[in-house]
Amino acid sequence: MIFDQLERFGDNTAVIDCAEKRWSFIDLVDQSDKIADYMDSRTLMFILSKNHIQVVAAYVGALRKGVVPLLLSADIQIELLNNLVDIYKPQYIWGEKNSVELAGNIIFSNDEYQLLQTEFQPFDIHENLAVLLSTSGTTGSPKLVRQSVKNIESNTTAIINYLKLTPKDRAITTLPLYYTYGLSILQTQLVSGGSIVLTEASIFERKFWDLLIKYEVTNFGGVPYTYEMLKRLRFSRMEIPSLRFITQAGGKLSPDISADFARVCAQKGIAYITMYGASEATARMSYLPADKAEEKAGSIGIAIPGGRFELEDVEGNIVTSFGDNGELVYYGDNVTMGYAVCREDLLKGDENKGILHTGDIAFKDEDGYFYITGRKKRFLKIFGNRVSLDSVEDYLKSKGYLSCACAGVDDKLTVYSEDKIDAKEVCGLLSEYTHIHSSAFSVKFVSEIPRNNAGKILYEKLKDMKL
Amino acid sequence: MTNMEKYINAFKESLEIDDSIITDELAFDSIPEWDSVGHMRLMASLEDTFDIMFETEDIMDFSSLGKGKEILKKYNVDL
Helix, strand or coil: CCCCCHHHCCCCEECCCCCCEEEEEHHHHHHHHHHCCCCCCEEEEEEEEEEHHHHHHHHHHHHHCCCCCEECCCCCCHHHHHHHHHCCCCCCEEEEECCCCCCCCCEECCCEEEEECCCCCCCCCCCCEEEECCCCCCCCCEEEEEEEEEHHHHHHHHHHHHHCCCCCCCCCCCCCCCCCCHHHHHHHHHHCEEEEECCCCCCCCCCHHHHHHHHHCEEECCCCCHHHHHCCCCCHHCCCCCCEEEECCCCCCCHHHHHHHHHHHHHHHHHHEEECCCHHHHHHEECCCCCCCCCCCCCCEECCCCCEEEEECCCCCCCCCCCEEEEEEEEEECCEEEEEECCCHHHHCCCCCCCCEEEEEEEEEECCCCCEEEEEEEEEECEEEEEHHHHHHHHHHHCCCCCCEEEEEEEEEHHHHHHHCCCHHHHHHHHHHHCCCHHHHEEEECCCCCCCCCEECHHHHHHHHHC | CCCCHHHHHHHHHHHHHCHHHHHHHHCCCCCCCHHHHHHHHHHHHHHHHCCCCHHHHHHHHHHHHHHHHHHHHHHCCCC
16 A cells, blocks of 8 residues: 555655644654554544644554545534444544544544544455545535545556655645545655645645745645635745645636746746546546646646546547547546445445546647536536535525525536525525535525426526526 | 725625624634635725735735734725
8 A cells, every 4th residue: 555665764754743743754654553553454434634643644544554544524514424424334533532522432542633433343345445535525425435545556656757756845735635635645745755744724824834934845736716815915926945836726727827827937937737636536637737837728738647538429439639529538547446325335346447437528639638618517616625516406405495506607606596585594504514615605586497398407597597 | 984984894795794793803714704715805805995905914914803904004094
């Protein structure tokens, strides 16, 4: 497994934690194995995640031991957590002390964190299963992605290769670790012998930049919203000599802003790398090399080493001509085993066989660079989080809002309602449900939600409706 | 509307909050509405309202409603 050899980096710095304590690779491995010693191999563990050293240690320890972890936001609503516990029946739960009241025995604890052993007996888990990730880190959806040892190894190796990571590289957290992009930054840094600064500070806080400068950070990642914040902070005027590259993923940044950053970064000697991925592909599927960042702004680039894209038309035929749209299909060893919606699914083998239909519509230019133009599936990316429009509709129905339909664009979800409902209350509810700022939601009133004869909502018409 | 009313209004509208929690002590990250997304909206709203452009340092130092009043003085906005 990817973390089996971490000891070989010895006394090199692996992590600088939130208290600015330095952890060498030996320190990290010691702490990781100490936690893992209390667990049996081939069991299921929930990790209530913050950007804390104890979360990193538990994750590394679980993977070294062959325990399958599911990373969840530590801020998850207790009902949602209980629901996941009921469905998946984990043997262990790792979280901050006194953070949640759950049934079980505390079998290990340190100053900050504790390991809870539940009453659930171990059950059979597929031998290749390594990690579980939530398809939406925020809504506590029980739909999980099953990642194998091979998936993680292949993706980590490919990313290290195209970012040319070395032991000199040091990242700083800008994203949560339960989010596939944030987790991938942690994994690639550690496996390449580099290091990571852990912080819960946002880029709007002085502390973040103080850490970045003090510890000579060489890279960080951001979702489109991060880049809009960087623009407002006038990143162009900042002097950060240690910064070697920055990556952008988690949704499509407007081509204008992308081109701006490409220019600014080129002047500063920072590589600006746009990437594209999904938790269904472990983390990354493509990248736009820095030297093409300005020329090809708006493109997701080319497939990562070892991967390949094809475009498929509605009949499933391969689209070969340049500029023609088709569904983006990815082929590679990082395509995950499939989904799980219940405990029994953890015994399933590889269902995808290395092929992922992304649900994104794209075309290819004459140089072989891919551009995403639309989406087949009903979801939005809001501040980097994937939000399923159908699950939001279902949630609203469960709360008694029966005549609603949801549509919108990235970073802006609109609830269309036939009834006069309290817009502020609905936006507040959705903010609570998704853990996303309420300004991302709005309510519009319509006389009638357009439907076809079968009663299916015509979402395309909904967007064009006069209000 | 006085400048002070405009200032308070920017908080209420960009953070979508009520009068009841408006005090000088209202701080960044102390309520879910004033997270980094809220901060972004607040900074944009204040820049538009007073026709100013914040320096990087001031965006980072804008840590509470009270602190913001001091910062606006630097931009010659009398509250």
